[in-house]
Each structure stands twice: as C-alpha cells, then as structure tokens.
Amino acid sequence: MSLPPDLKSNFPLLSQTINGHQIVYLDSAASSQKPDVVIETMNDYYRTINANVHRGAYQIAAQATEAMEQARAKLATFIGARSANEIVFTKNATESFNLIARSWGGQNLGPNDVVLISDMEHHANIVPWQILAAEKGFELRWIPLTPDGHLDLSQLDRLLNGVKMVSVTAMSNVLGTLNPIREIADKAHSAGALMTVDGSQYVPHLPTDVMELGVDLLCFTGHKMCGPTGIGVLWGRAELLDAMPPFLGGGEMILDVRRDGFTPNELPHKFEAGTPPIAEIIGLGAAVDFLDSLGMNEVRQHEIDLTNYALRVLNDRYGEEITIHGPSSASERGGVLSIQYRDVHPHDLSQVLDQRGICIRAGHHCAKPLMRELGVGATARASLYVYNDQADIDALAESLAPAGELFAR
Amino acid sequence: MSGLEDLYKEIILDHYRSPRHRGELDSPPAHKAEGFNPLCGDEVLLTFALEDDVIQELLISGQGCSISQASASMMSAAVQGKSVEEVRKLTRQFKVMMSIHEESIGAEDPPSEDDKPFGLGDLEALKGVVKFPVRIKCATLSWNTLLTGLDELKV
Ligand SMILES: Cc1ncc(COP(=O)(O)O)c(C=O)c1O
Numbered sequence: 001m002s003l004p005p006d007l008k009s010n011f012p013l014l015s016q017t018i019n020g021h022q023i024v025y026l027d028s029a030a031s032s033q034k035p036d037v038v039i040e041t042m043n044d045y046y047r048t049i050n051a052n053v054h055r056g057a058y059q060i061a062a063q064a065t066e067a068m069e070q071a072r073a074k075l076a077t078f079i080g081a082r083s084a085n086e087i088v089f090t091k092n093a094t095e096s097f098n099l100i101a102r103s104w105g106g107q108n109l110g111p112n113d114v115v116l117i118s119d120m121e122h123h124a125n126i127v128p129w130q131i132l133a134a135e136k137g138f139e140l141r142w143i144p145l146t147p148d149g150h151l152d153l154s155q156l157d158r159l160l161n162g163v164k165m166v167s168v169t170a171m172s173n174v175l176g177t178l179n180p181i182r183e184i185a186d187k188a189h190s191a192g193a194l195m196t197v198d199g200s201q202y203v204p205h206l207p208t209d210v211m212e213l214g215v216d217l218l219c220f221t222g223h224k225m226c227g228p229t230g231i232g233v234l235w236g237r238a239e240l241l242d243a244m245p246p247f248l249g250g251g252e253m254i255l256d257v258r259r260d261g262f263t264p265n266e267l268p269h270k271f272e273a274g275t276p277p278i279a280e281i282i283g284l285g286a287a288v289d290f291l292d293s294l295g296m297n298e299v300r301q302h303e304i305d306l307t308n309y310a311l312r313v314l315n316d317r318y319g320e321e322i323t324i325h326g327p328s329s330a331s332e333r334g335g336v337l338s339i340q341y342r343d344v345h346p347h348d349l350s351q352v353l354d355q356r357g358i359c360i361r362a363g364h365h366c367a368k369p370l371m372r373e374l375g376v377g378a379t380a381r382a383s384l385y386v387y388n389d390q391a392d393i394d395a396l397a398e399s400l401a402p403a404g405e406l407f408a409r
Numbered sequence: 410m411s412g413l414e415d416l417y418k419e420i421i422l423d424h425y426r427s428p429r430h431r432g433e434l435d436s437p438p439a440h441k442a443e444g445f446n447p448l449c450g451d452e453v454l455l456t457f458a459l460e461d462d463v464i465q466e467l468l469i470s471g472q473g474c475s476i477s478q479a480s481a482s483m484m485s486a487a488v489q490g491k492s493v494e495e496v497r498k499l500t501r502q503f504k505v506m507m508s509i510h511e512e513s514i515g516a517e518d519p520p521s522e523d524d525k526p527f528g529l530g531d532l533e534a535l536k537g538v539v540k541f542p543v544r545i546k547c548a549t550l551s552w553n554t555l556l557t558g559l560d561e562l563k564v
Contacts, residue, residue, distance in 0.1 A: 377472060
C-alpha cells in the first residue's frame with residue numbers, strides 16, 4: 001500500500017500559484033498544510049455546535065463536549081496511550097514543555113539535581129529548563145553529537161549520573177535524525193530518571209506507540225500534523241500526571257474552590273485551565289482521522305521513499321557542491337533536509353526559490369546550540385510531508401543551480 | 410523571475426562578491442562594535458579608528474547573506490574619512506530609505522533638509538530591499554551596529 005497519488009488535491013492551499021508557479025511547499029517541519037476535512041470540521045463546529053464545553057445542560061453544549069472528548073480519545077489511540085485521561089491539551093509543544101518544567105520540575109528539582117537534554121534540541125526543550133534552572137540551581141547537561149549527526153551515546157551511563165529527568169527529541173527538526181528513544185529511556189529508568197520525549201517532528205510522521213517507546217512524558221504540536229495552530233498535546237503516564245501539581249490556575253481545572261484554597265480537578269482537566277481551544281481540538285481530531293485513513297506506516301514509507309529520492313537527486317546532480325546535514329540513510333532519518341549549497345547563504349537561496357513558488361525555510365530553526373555545533377549561522381531546510389512528491393524534489397533540485405550562478409563567489 | 414532584480418542589483422552582487430574593507434583593526438586602539446541578527450544568525454564585527462571625530466578607517470568582518478554583506482561593504486566605503494556627525498546623518502538617511510513606515514524612524518530626530526547634502530549614491534541600490542520586508546533587517550544590521558558603536562563612544 002502507498003499513499004493516494006492525488007493527495008495534493010485534499011489540501012486547498014497547494015492549488016495556489018505563487019509568482020506564477022504552482023506552489024511547492026517544502027516547509028512542513030515548521031508547519032504542515034491542512035486538508036479540507038480539517039478546515040471543514042472546524043467550520044462545521046462553529047456553524048452547528050459552538051458552545052462552551054462541560055457543565056452546559058443544553059444540547060449543543062453537550063455535543064461540543066462530546067466532540068472534544070472524542071478528539072481526545074482519538075489522540076490517545078493514535079499514540080498508544082492507555083487512557084484518554086492521559087491526553088492533556090495545551091497550546092503547542094512549547095507549552096507542554098513549560099508545563100512539565102514548571103509542574104514536575106518545580107516540585108522535583110533542586111540544587112543537586114541534573115536534567116539531561118541534547119545538543120540537537122529545539123529551544124522549546126531548552127529554555128523552559130534554563131528558566132527553571134536559574135531559580136532552582138540544578139544542572140542542565142547536554143548529550144553531544146557524533147560527526148554524522150546522531151546523538152553520541154557512548155558516554156550515556158556517565159552522563160546519567162545524578163540525572164532526574166532526561167528530555168530529548170525523537171527526531172531532529174534540523175538534521176532529521178531519528179534517535180533511539182527506547183534505548184535512552186531504558187537507560188534513564190535504570191539510572192532512576194524519568195524520560196520526556198519531544199515528539200513534535202516524530203508523531204506527525206511515524207507510527208507512535210508511547211508504551212513501545214517506553215517513555216513517561218511526550219510533547220507534540222497539532223499544526224505540524226495536518227491540524228490547526230493553537231493546539232498541542234502533553235501525554236504522560238497517569239500516575240505521573242496525577243502526582244504533578246497544576247500548572248495554570250483558573251476555571252475548569254478545579255473540583256472546588258474555597259476561601260482557604262482549592263481542590264484540583266481530575267486528569268486531564270487538572271492541567272486544562274480556562275475555556276479550551278474547542279474548535280482546534282476538534283480540528284486536531286479530524287487531522288488524526290485523516291492521518292489514520294492514510295495509515296502511519298504508509299506515511300513513513302512515503303517519506304522514506306521521497307527522502308531517498310531527494311538525497312539521490314541532489315547528491316547526483318550537485319556532488320561536492322552540496323552538503324546535506326544529518327544521517328545519510330533515509331532509514332535513520334525523517335524527511336528534513338538541511339542543505340548547504342556552494343557558499344550561497346540560506347537567505348539568498350530561499351529568496352531565489354520563493355520566486356519560483358518554492359517554500360523552504362532559512363534560519364536557525366530554533367536550534368541555536370545545534371547551529372553552533374554545526375558551525376553555521378543558518379541552514380536552508382526543505383522538509384517533506386504526505387502531500388509532497390518527486391516533482392517537488394525536482395523543482396527544488398532545478399532551482400539550486402540558478403541560485404548558485406547568482407551568488408557563488 | 411521579476412522581483413529578484415529589484416533586490417539583487419548588480420552593484421549589490423558586486424559588493425557581495427568582492428567586499429570592500431574586509432578585516433579587523435587591532436582593538437584597542439581601534440573601536441569595536443558587534444551586531445547580530447537573532448532571526449537568521451547573521452553577524453557583523455566592525456572595527457574603526459577615530460581621529461578628531463573622523464573615521465580614519467573602518468573594517469568589517471562577520472558573516473551573513475548577500476544583502477547584509479553588501480550593505481556592510483557599501484557602508485564601509487561610504488563612511489571612510491567622514492566625521493561622526495556626517496556618518497550619523499548618512500545613517501539616518503539610509504534608515505529612512507529602508508523604512509516601510511517612514512514616520513516610525515527616529516520620531517524625536519526627524520530627517521531634515523539638512524540631511525540631504527551627501528546623497529546616498531551607490532547605497533540607493535539597496536532601496537529595492539524595502540519590497541522584501543523580511544530582508545530589511547539584513548540591510549540595516551551593519552548600520553545599526555555602527556550607530557550603537559558610535560553611541561557607546563558618547564561623542
Ligand atoms: C522538534 C521541535 N520541538 C518543538 C517545536 C515547537 O513547536 P511549537 O512551536 O508548536 O510549540 C518544534 C517546532 O517548531 C520542533 O520542531
């Protein structure tokens with residue numbers, strides 16, 4: 001089985017032309033496009049059952065609540081969670097990390113503790129820990145990289161000394177590297193640490209089973225998986241989430257409020273203060289249905305095939321003139337290609353590509369420590385998703401040479 | 410590829426390919442100013458020698474895209490031998506040219522007729538950048554860096 005060949009037609013934005021060219025969207029690692037079904041589901045919600053959730057006794061309020069809780073159940077199934085109560089809705093992956101740092105970290109970290117992250121983390125999995133470390137005085141430790149863009153786990157046992165939390169990405173948003181999460185989680189647990197995973201680039205692209213990954217907490221974000229912006233997920237083992245104090249306070253997250261204090265609500269509502277982004281949650285549920293209908297194994301296979309094609313086409317055509325950061329085999333990586341072409345600056349490359357309707361990203365991709373490791377200020381990144389095809393790769397490959405003519409020194 | 414010629418004028422590409430006044434002066438005695446564009450990682454290091462309020466020499470190092478590098482190179486050519494006051498005026502003019510919302514530039518310090526005498530010369534080639542708003546910061550990086558460097562001298 002493979003993905004339907006006409007998948008692009010499900011994504012209205014992709015029928016546009018930019019500067020007279022059919023748009024070629026190669027920036028899904030930043031945010032994916034949305035299929036009709038997600039857009040329509042959100043519109044339908046507003047048109048037919050828009051009401052605040054929970055508590056309302058009238059019909060549309062009950063329908064809105066039901067639709068939202070169905071979406072929660074879909075997400076639980078999608079990532080192999082044992083219960084929908086383990087799915088906490090947040091604003092995005094960034095908020096999920098801040099929740100973990102504030103709630104779990106605030107309760108459990110002090111001067112002699114260590115949090116272990118890695119040199120390939122997104123700022124979302126760095127800065128919340130740094131903010132907390134400045135208050136609590138714990139050490140933030142970094143797993144280094146190998147020259148070919150993998151985590152260097154040769155010293156992991158030593159690095160784990162004194163660690164209470166390991167928090168690493170399952171897939172790099174710059175290098176595409178897929179990390180051996182199960183192996184790291186097992187070692188973390190043996191060392192008495194908990195394991196958080198950044199699934200922002202993983203959950204949208206590979207079949208995900210939190211039990212098989214053997215982790216304790218998982219963060220991901222809706223807009224990279226065909227869902228809307230403004231909705232993210234924190235998954236955690238129920239017993240762990242139960243033991244964590246609330247993050248934001250307000251309505252919805254309480255069972256009782258008295259003058260002398262409050263009693264937090266049950267999971268997952270304990271972590272969902274205020275009116276939730278109902279339309280976004282329901283939209284994300286539709287995105288999960290859409291991905292399920294494609295099959296995540298098929299999605300992964302499609303991206304392996306296309307990544308292989310891209311690596312072959314770009315390397316064959318440009319040889320020594322091109323560097324593609326990260327692992328050289330598609331089986332070890334996702335469809336994220338950070339490209340250095342001759343000495344053309346990423347900004348200039350993306351500007352030239354934009355004239356041809358090709359959208360790639362130039363910059364540090366919110367991974368400045370990694371940029372320093374790579375010794376570059378920025379990279380030009382092309383990233384793939386379900387709707388991309390070989391023609392998109394061909395358009396990219398065609399357009400590098402003209403950019404080189406303009407800028408190579 | 411219509412719009413691109415507006416951005417990448419031949420003279421800009423020339424400054425990018427053969428940047429003028431590259432290097433670093435010993436500092437001290439030379440003054441030093443460093444600037445970053447946090448969005449794209451471009452960085453510029455200016456070292457300049459001042460005598461009697463006149464920039465005797467200014468050298469540029471750092472790395473970045475064609476626009477930031479060309480703008481720095483053109484700036485280096487434009488400011489050699491100019492007084493600090495002249496450089497400030499030139500910078501004001503340049504920033505006015507680079508602004509989409511002219512009124513937002515230095516409200517307390519509006520450009521006056523007085524600012525005209527130099528003209529912008531080659532620098533006019535950078536005008537096309539305004540049509541590509543995300544690149545404006547690239548073009549103004551070295552100028553803002555120089556201004557900050559001069560402010561720190563309190564001259
Ligand atoms: C690996 C990784 N982690 C975290 C994030 C943060 O996602 P968001 O900005 O939606 O919170 C991103 C995307 O920007 C990412 O690529």
